[in-house]
Amino acid sequence: MMLQVKDLSIEFHDHLVPETVVYDFDLQMEPGEIVGIVGESGSGKSMSALAIAGLLSRKDMRKKGQILYAGKDLLTCSRKELRALQGKEIGMVFQEPMHSLNPLRKVGWQVEEALLLHSDLTKEERKEKALQMLSMVELKDTERIYRSYPHELSGGQRQRVMLASALICHPKLLIADEITTSLDVTVQAAILKLLQRFNKESGISILFISHDLNVVKKICQRILVMQKGRVVEEGTTEGLFENPKTEYTRELLDSIPKIRKLTV
């Protein structure tokens, strides 16, 4: 078991009245697995993901339960241990390709940043590795992209750059929060293929989050359905599609346009 989340609850304490946004969240992931989380927007997917990445502030939020990564509880371990895990073991890519890169820094600089922080490679070695990573995410003309600013790239290109920078230190778990949501369908498909390829070749586990069941079913073996901060259903992708247990899942399934027959 690489990741085990037990009874995770997340409560905001930055207002007068505490607000719980995630209740009793449970999740297990094996190495190499692709697990999906679906649910309407506001259902707590991102909050759960940020908690797993250790990115929720320890001050404003109270978290109950456990997040065990390789046996270590991310909620109670020291900041130093958390830092070490975050840098090397867990990577994350976000929804908005506009906001997930610093607009004032060149792409190459940003892709290399993790290497700067976690390795003692020289400048040339870092550049070489970054270029290699950019071509791994199937970007063409990598030299030019290396020298570009984020606004000079398309949304799809930016999302690939994000992947490159998240994967450059070879994390074992990638959290992908709505990474295809702002892309058009063909680019979406290409990014999904890319994720699958990485999963096959390097055995990386992926926690894939989307509000769109149609996208999730394409790459996930297992799916969690969330509603109003709770996991309401969990099962294999086939199981879920053939025999949805809750009304909510059925509604989500119904919202998929039936142009093609389901081919799962």
Next chain:
Amino acid sequence: MNNNRKNHKLYIGLILAGLIVLLILAGLIRSPYPPQKMEASLKLAGISAAHPMGCDQFGRDILSRVMIGARTTFLIAFVTNAIGLFFGILIGALTGYFGGFFDEILMRFNDVMLSFPSILLALVLIALMGPGTYQVMIAMGIVFIPSYARIVRSEFIRFRNMDYVLAIRLMGGSHLRIMFLHILPNVKGTILTSLIIGFNNAVLCEAAMSFLGIGVQPPDASLGLMLSEAQGFLFRAPSYALLVGFVMICMILSFSLLSDSLKEVQG
């Protein structure tokens, strides 16, 4: 057409700023007369070829005094804003980025400072330190900190939860790295425009303090001090006050115009 107007502002601003800079630089190299040299026969003499701006109540050449006066005023505005900006960025970045209890305390203190007219606050500080050019710089610098801190803080709040900041935190980037390598460069534009406004405020604030006699002390010169001296002879030598006022207006106008066109370029 819109573009044209923008260019006008930019050009006029640049020309005025150029004139002021020229005046200051010329004064640094050599003023026409020693600025402190008094000539009894020239008391309040009018404009002439030898004294293009006339002479003041002690028969000192006004042009020469405007040259060093503009320099003093410029220097005060510069140091004031440097102090305000340095501590403002430090406080704003820390409170905005980390939030929490520390932030609350400092910002309430900030509110208290902002609720007094800045002149009043500077007055209190001067009362503690005594008048003088350096004291004015320090007093005004301190008074300027809260407004910069507030601007920087709100920008840091805007950026601290941006996805790329989260991504760098996930990579294990330190808070300092995020604050000063990632967020601060994005705040540069906002800081620059407020810096120009701050600059103008400092020029006016210096004038007000010198006018009240608690700023730059004679026989030194600053635009504010000269204006307060000229006030006594408004009817006998109106050109004195008008010319000094004109230089001050040029200084302020040039920065306003530059800041305006800068804002328009930034969109």
